[in-house]
Amino acid sequence: MVQYDGRPSRIPSGAVQTADDGRPQRPARIRRRDRHGRGLRGVLVPPDVPLHRTRAERFDDLVLQAVARLEPQWEAHLSGIEFAVEEIPPADAPVNGPHGPVPLSRLEPGPSQGEPGGPGGQGPGPAVPVPPDTPDTADDEDGPQPPRIVVYRRPLMARADGEDELGELVFDVVVEEFARILGIDPADVDPGYAGGE
Numbered sequence: 001m002v003q004y005d006g007r008p009s010r011i012p013s014g015a016v017q018t019a020d021d022g023r024p025q026r027p028a029r030i031r032r033r034d035r036h037g038r039g040l041r042g043v044l045v046p047p048d049v050p051l052h053r054t055r056a057e058r059f060d061d062l063v064l065q066a067v068a069r070l071e072p073q074w075e076a077h078l079s080g081i082e083f084a085v086e087e088i089p090p091a092d093a094p095v096n097g098p099h100g101p102v103p104l105s106r107l108e109p110g111p112s113q114g115e116p117g118g119p120g121g122q123g124p125g126p127a128v129p130v131p132p133d134t135p136d137t138a139d140d141e142d143g144p145q146p147p148r149i150v151v152y153r154r155p156l157m158a159r160a161d162g163e164d165e166l167g168e169l170v171f172d173v174v175v176e177e178f179a180r181i182l183g184i185d186p187a188d189v190d191p192g193y194a195g196g197e
Contacts, residue, residue, distance in 0.1 A: 058163075059153045059170075060085055066171040070178065070190060077182065080110075082148040083174070089152050102155045105173045107180055110147035149177040168194060 045052040053061075063085055071078055089103045151173055160166035172186075175193045179186040186193045 055157070056085075056153065059157070059166075062167050062170045063151055063174065065167065066174040069171060069192075070175070074178070074189070078178075080146050081178070081181065082146050084148060084150045085153055086150055087152070088154050104152055104155050104159075104169075105177050106150040106152075107177050108145070108148040108150065109181070110145050147181050149174065149181075 063083055067078060067083060089106070093103050093106070151170065156169055156173065157166060160169050171190075171192075172194055175186045175189050179189045182189070186195065
């Protein structure tokens, strides 16, 4: 016994087994929580289930919903336009856009609207000016390319606070680029356009 402050201290006795064959076997535990007790991380739906959607797939759905909102009124014009989603703008993208230093979208103009291959095949209309840094869209093998609206996913997601705000921001960007193709004001394209609000 060891004395501490003049009183004996007691050491609780217990059996210590050091050999492997003397150790009792425990059944394997299924971990329901992480080691800090906060629960499982990540989504609860496995990736092979149809309910599972990645952020990129949900963003693609928002772009399709924005186009679907415009379709009843502008179906003839939308039929000749391609929509695409890219993660981030290219490094050589212009930095003086209306939304700040990072562009949220890009317009790749196709043939002018007066041409038969223009959006909707409608009569003469204002042509979209081609920026000087945009490559020629006419390809010798495939013919002229249709106008294309490219929406950048990461800059839009960084500006939105939630899913609803992201949906409205995507809609505003699609309306602005579509209005540029038509050569009209975005408020004329859709009365629900919020603009810079």
